Amino acid sequence: MNFLYPGFLFALLSVAIPIIIHLFNFRKFKKVYFSNVQLLKELEQQNSSREKLKNLLILLSRILAIIFLVLAFAQPYIPLNKQKTTILNNSVSIYIDNSYSMDAVNKDGSLLDEAKRNARELVKNFGLNDRFQLLTNDFEGKYQRLLSKEEFLKALDDVKISSANKTLQQILGRQSNILTGSANKYSFIISDFQKNVFNQKKLDAKQDIQYAFLKLNATTLPNIAIDSVWTLSPNHQPGASERLVVQLKNYSEEDAKNIPLKLSINNRQKAVNAVSILAGKTVKDTLSFSGLTAGWQKGMITIKDFPITFDDSLLFSFNVDENFQVLNINGSASQDYIKPLFSADKYYKLTNNVETNINYNNFSNYGLIVLNGLRNPSTGLAQQLKTYVNAGGILAVFPDLDVDVKTFNTFLSGLSLPSVSTLNTTATKVDKIDLKNPVFKSVFEEVPKNLDLPVVNRYFSFIESNKTNKEDILQLPGSKLFFAKYGLGQGQIYLSATSLNQTDGNFARHPIFVPLMYRLSLGAGSYDALYSTIGSENVLNSKNITIGKNQSLKLTSNQFESIPDVHFAEGRTLIYTADQIKNPGFYNLKLNDSLLAVYSFNSNRSESDMHYLSKTELNSLIGKSNLKIYDTEKDAVKLISGQNQIGQTLWKLCLILSLIFIAAEILLIRFFNNPKKTI
Template sequence: MNFLYPGFLFALLSVAIPVIIHLFNFRKFKKVYFSNVQLLKEVEQQNSSREKLKNFLILFSRILALIFLVLAFAQPYIPLKGQKTTNQNNSISIYIDNSYSMEAINKDGNLLDEAKRRAKELIEGFGVNDRFQLLTNDFEGKHQRLLNADEFLKALDDVQISAANRNLQQILNRQGNVLTGSVNKYSFIISDFQKNIAKGPTLSTKKDIQYAFIKLNATGLPNVAVDSVWTLSPNHQPGASEKLVVQLKNYSDEEATNIPLKLTINNQQKGLSAMTISAGKTKTDTLSFSGLKAGWKKGQIAIKDFPVTFDDTLSFSFKVDESLSVLSINGANAGNYIKALFAADNYYKLTENGENNINYSGFANYGLIVLNGLKNPSTGLVQQLKTYLNAGGAIVIFPDLDANIQTYNAFLSGLSLPIIQSLNTTETKVDQIDLQNPIFKTVFEDIPKNLDLPVAQRYFSFIESNSANKENILSFPGGKLFFAKYGAGNGAVYLSATGLNSGDGNLARHPVFVPLMYRLALNAGNETAMYYNLGNDNALASKKINLGKNQTLKLSAKNFEAIPEIRQVNGKTLIYIADQIKSAGFYNLNLADSLISVYAINSGRTESDMHYLSKTTLDNLAAESNLKVFDADKDAVKLIAGANKIGQTLWKLCLILSLIFIAAEILLIRFFNNPKKTI
């Protein structure tokens, strides 16, 4: 036998009180004078031995009543078979799932409210000296400490639905960080157990913690969500036609018909559509709009789908630039074709550097860098271009065909591009153009049968050992490289087999050259994410931001303001938000009074799938003997909150015995002392 609260055993010293009363309760006899023997007939005669027995029994009853009353407060129990007996207190961690799915309704009402009720029932099964951790998906710092019962219940009332979500292993690890020391440790997970909560076939648990999953049962609901959105061009011109691709997903087991979809930009309606989506499928739609002015734009895609609504909107942001900066690094014999091309459109702002006078520090400010006829590209240029590519930049290389091939190969190898095999001087015509490539996809309204393509008088032949990273845009016969795209870092390199001089061919004078370069520039910007998700994305990306002395960035929204941590990585500035942002919406990044960026933060879509793990699946996850699964509709919470966790409790028996001995004392005083009359 053991005691939950052995401290109360000190109260057994109170047993001395009735003993002291019994020992010092001496009766003083008073003399009564009488003159008539007749008065003796009325004197009550008591037997001396009978009186002593009565007093002893009363004392015994009082002592036992006190002993069992003290034991009731100490709460004795018999431990379960094989369980160590210990006088330690209990530490209990209770996780309340407060994700969006807990807004669902079942026969008992809102799931979050039911989870709170279950938590309160658990608390009632423990004692005043036990300590509790309240854990939610927010993983806040205040959740990393133990509370007494009153503090826990107060914190429990403050739990609200959150956009954050966690998997089971993250939750168990977080609880394990708090449940330490030489105490009895208990972990409770109260959740609807959506399928997304389990990330693996098994769970890692600690042997000294007793785990229990309490599964709440939700009513299955149909749901359609705005899954994602992206634009067909990373760069946006004022007044230009824009195309936005929207993807919806039907998470239900039935077809969703005529789901209305609306696009707004800066609170102005820009597009309407309706979509029918098969059960469990995704579907995309392309919305066209135009008429945008320069500046940051706040967009939103919205659908109408009840009763699950948290994923019916998706916010995004992008910037319409007044101009696109292009840098051309020219060799001695490069010619003026690049200058003439970009000077014809005011949207493009061209900067030219000579091969021997390159401003490396400004690379991050350009959406496109053109290497035009470089004679002797240096290793320093390679390193700067790699940093630029890692930041998402784009480079076009038109080689100087008279340059030293070995020098060029060292340059190309540094950028992980194919090396030159030889200079070919046989006139060859391009015979293939990829009209489905984003560069040309919207250029031609009608595709001519006999499309005129460029001719090369001289060109480099390349050793192409690996074509997995290659996209042919224009090709020679046999698929040989004429103009192709190669992925590099987070950016892209466009490599031409020929130069732009008239002696090299007619590419610079061919009609395909203008749309090729313009569309390449429009599709080659430093593309930034249109939106981020709460809980998943802890860093926001921006073009490189140069901060002066004592300057700081400020992230702000309605009723929100924070100074984020920043890091400069690969030509980008990363803004770390950690867990500072709690709600979806638009957030402005400012440097002093200047607006640097607008970020759209959305709730993640992991909670959109309203399918749940079965109790059987949870039982398979709970392979450890110290982890049990309980169905809230079938298993009483008191089974895990009370006796089941410690064995057979005896405090009720002790309380009953105390009352019995108090009653025995009363009966002894009332009926044992019956006087006899003698004559």
Template sequence: MISDFQNGFAGNEPIQADGNTNLSLVKLNANDLPNVAVDSVWLLSPVHQANATEKLVVQLRNYGDEDAKNIAVKLNINAQQKAISSLNVPAGKTTIDTLSYSGLALGWQKGTISIKDFPLTFDDQLNFSFKVSAEQKVLSINGKQDGKYIKALFGADRYFKLTEMPEANINYAAFSSYSLIVLNGLANPSSGLAQELKTYIANGGAVVVFPDLDADVTIYSQFLTALNLPAITALNKVPAKVSKIELGHPLFKDVFESLPQNLNLPQVNRYLDFNESNNSNKENLLQLPANKLFFARYTIGNGQVYLSATDLENEDSNFAKHPVFVPLMYKIAFASAKEQPIYYTAMKDNVLESQKINLGANQSLKLVADQFEVIPELRQTNGKTLLYIADQVKRAGFYDLKKADSTLAVVAFNDNRTESDMHYTAQTELQKLFGKQEVVFLDPKSDSIASAVSAKNNGTELWKLCLILSLVFIAIEIVLVRFYPIQKPSLRAH
């Protein structure tokens, strides 16, 4: 094996070679090089709206042994410059920066983060893609309550498209088209609804439950436990006030510009008590005294359920009219939006994720770019479609996922950043990776590689030496015969 054994090539995991293989390592000498790379990027905005101001975070990594100063960073989206920055990156460390941008139109966006760094340039650009959607679909299933607060909430923003269904006439087949489902005061939630919601949640959906406080406790408990939520223990009619809000939770990030010392929190006159013996998947958002649940988030499979201890009726609480209600529900809706990964690594990521794609009998998908086309293998799982491309995408860039002539998605690929670290594994470290296995190290400066390889392949060849020695001995014999004739003994007569 002939290599410079760059750190990314050798790795840190033990290497187990075939016991019947003789392994010789030829370590080429290479110099450590300074290098700064665009390591990664992620979006801070959970949803993307036209002409909205959004933010992303870029991370640079310095693989060199010296500090890198004033590295210019540029953000382009659809070939238009959207933001610039300048970063200092300490030796061997990473540095992050937040960039703001706006003015996006509807549809798929092709973004690039780029820097200027020499002598290595292959990792100076990182591609990413995302979609700006025209709307987000929300479903409200209403019981005896008319759902006026949910309707007013999501009807005030044209980005949300609210659909309402009565409890008695639910279209289960439409669940998968909504990113958020709100259960608003259902009087008699059925086991069939629970089963459909379990499938919806398993596929990554989000559900908010505002119970009907006058419903049968036993029926409601069975419904909640079917969703892996806590059972109801009692209806509490003692007025209380929310005592704690989890401001550190991501849902409350950027909600409050400033916080007064005595923060006004919701008040409640009637609420449900729950059996909270198992809280492993629970995140409290708002709590009543004695750490009782008021509004909590439960992670269940790929999805999430938000459970309220009270309804949205004025006589039961002021939650629906409290200032925290609107931003909380908006944040829940935004967080429920499903988004594909914003970029992949060429020659490494062989499975692409997409929202569920339905194909006709004679239809197929194609991943295309300039002078490139591949038909991926499709598999449906958990409400999404997986596309298997093996290792056919070998170059960084943008690829269109097409169904006939329509573009379903734009997929971004980047080169593997493991090649960015221009340090090399020493011979002693390589030996440790092979453990007790017998490995021969050859020095290209002093060893004859050709002889070593020939000896490894053919064994030690002695025929040349035998031939040479034979010729030498024949020559010696000729010389002896010519210059030193043999004296024959004379015959004497007796």
């Protein structure tokens, strides 16, 4: 047998009280002589031995009544599975769901307030020496420790609705980190249990922790949410036409008609529309706009939908470049068709380098790098270009057909490209073009039946062992490579089988070459995400940033400023925000007073689905013997300390026995050995 509150056993010293009373009230019989018995009106005849027995029984009843009353307060129990009876304190972790869905109301008020009330009741049922952890979706470090009862209740008052969202497995994992040692361990989850909290088949829970799920009941509400947004072009030019795709989802069981949809850029309305969505369905709508100036753009998509409003807006940001920088590296014998091509448009800023004078450090500044007939491409150049492409750059390779094949193959291998097998000198013509490729999108108003394609006099044939990351754009007879795209990291490499020299073919002078190169460059913008999600994305991407000595990057917003952790990898700067971002909004990345980037953060859309797991569904999903599930509206939540861990509680029996012995004392005093009376 064990005791939940062994400290109460000191009260057994009170047994001395009835013993002392008994000793001092012990009656002694003595003879009394009277001269005249007529003075006695009545004589009580008593037996001395029976009186002694009565007093002893009364004393025993009082002692046992006190003993069992003290034991009832100490709460004895029989441990499960014959556990070793040790005296342990309790460690309790209580999770309060403070996600957006807990802002909903029921007949008792908001769900968050109801959760706080339940938490207070839980804490009251534990002892003063027990310790508690308060856990919310924010996973704040200051609460990754055990608190006293008073500290817990004070911290509980500060819990507010948060945009963060965690799965049930993440919550239990966090609790198990704090519930260690030899104490009795208890985990309480107070939540409305939206279906999004459970994303796996079975729950991984520890056997030495007693779990209790307190399910709060909320009314299922209709909701329309802005699910996501993306642009159809990664390249943004000043004044150019833009198209933005917005995806909306109807989470309710009724159709939604004519939902107002509005697009704003830099607080200026750019497009409006009305969208209808069938029940439970998703729709996409394309918004067109123009008139942007160079610089970072802060966009917002909004709808009007009640009563759930936290997902009625979505923030995004992107940069409109004032110009697009192209690096053209020419070989000694190459004919330069790239310079007149990009010099005709003011948007493109072209830099020409010769093969013998290349500045590797500036590669990250260019959106497109063209290799035009390099005679001696080195492995060092290949390594630098690979880093550039992995970080999102675009590389176009036009070989010198008179290059040393062995040297060129080493260079191609460094870029994970196929190697050259032979040089073909038989004239032929391109016979296949992939008009569905994004490179040719909107190039042809109408595709002619007999499309004139480039003629080639000399070209390389390649040995291709892996075609998983390849897209053929132009092909020679026999499905041979002529111009193809290869994915590498976040960027792309375009490889040509022939050079741009006039003697090797008419590719550079063919009408298809100009739109091909322009479209290729227009696809060379940043494919970085337009926005991030609070709580799930803690790494921001940026172009390579040079930070001087005693300088640091800052992430700022309204009444917010932090110095993020910065890492450099493959020509990119990675900015780690950890859990510092708590609220939706725009955040500026600055170096001193210079604005480097604008990042937008939105709340997690998983909270938009206002459907909940029932108590039956929770039981079927979990099925753990050391877990109890309570419906706070229907079930009496029995959460007295130790009750969910012990095998058999004995405090009720002790209380009943105490009452029995008190009743026995009363009966003994009143009815035992009732004296006979004589006159």
